[in-house]
Amino acid sequence: MTSGSIFAVFDPAGPYAGSITTLAWVLIAMFVAVLAVVIAALWIALRGSGRLKARLGGTRAIWIGGIGFPVVVLTALLVYGLTLTRHLTAPMPQDAMRVRITGEMWWWRVAYLDPSGRPFMLDANELHIPAGRPVLLELESNDVIHSFWVPRLSGKLDMVPGRRNTLPIQADGPGVFAGQCAEYCGGPHALMGFVVIAHEPAAFDRMMAARRAPRPVPDERGRQLFRSTGCAACHRIAGTEANGMAGPDLTHVGSRRSLGAGILPNNRGTLAGWIGDSQAIKPGNRMPPYKTLSAADLQALAAYLEARK
């Protein structure tokens, strides 16, 4: 699911990632230039004529090449780099959308915040944003250090327990962008992906309004099973008695593109597979396997969750 192409780093889809990519290219160009100078010096040292060696071998060469050149180039680079990326730390517009993302072993809690900073909608593992607008993320962690990284939308920033780091992201156009935890956090860390979906602003507003409307849950059998099987102890589904917070919020799980934190396609079949034995899919994750559920119960639970849009 996570299209983990390394080329994503060179394919920015918004202004924040854009300036980081530009800086990366400048650094790569400098690396190539310096390497060329070193190779040339080496060649002169091994094969060059005596006169050339004598001219380059004095203290003057050390003053120019060893001190003057690095001081000038590195200072210029520092000034350029800080100027280029200053919007990454600049204050955001007052009315910018804010979302709190909390790293968990090995998934992500997502809370959309109102202007006063209080959560008004909970979700997990996927983030919906309006295209063309900056969004401020508050990054936190409940256990160990994680690192939030959606390479095409912004930089990489650690989530440190007890701290709140902020990271702006923006997508210039609608699209789906893969992310990945970028700090080893134990066990299935490599299977801790993330998905950002950018919508046209009008479509985004419609989607959020639909999600905030009252949510009747007509499937009595699924709801009952969800409670009696024990799922409700760890998972919340708004509008029902399920209120557990140890696992991802499943209120909108049916509208996710992925399961298991951005790693598995989401459909009724994979939902059933995840519930039955998530340990075979994501070894070490904190949800127990339910191998003894009957096929009928498993299908009913999967259908119930698939309908939680």
Add this chain to the structure above:
Amino acid sequence: MHTVRALLPLLLTAGCKPPPDEAQHMPQADPVRGKQAIVRAGCGACHVVPGLRWPQGQSGPSLEGFADQGLIAGRLPNRPDLLVAYVRNAPATLPGTTMPAMPLTDGEARDVAAYLYASGKR
């Protein structure tokens, strides 16, 4: 000569199962696309699929060596038409099976079947 004639029907029916390559030949299907469809649909959530390193789910049987298998889910003859129907909508093809219906188009289901036959030989 006569004995050969008399034995011919016996010889023809002796191998109950026709040679797999013939019977499992699916000219219009593409195993490469089939593998992509398997990844997209997430069959690995429940199956070990040949050629797929992750995921290797355990809820369903391993599909390694499926081409050489006589029956689908122990009950249906292992024929292309039935396999295509089964991977797409198992409950409708074989009532009572625990394999769920999967989001595949008919064309994708053919490709998936072709992949299982091409890669699932022991």
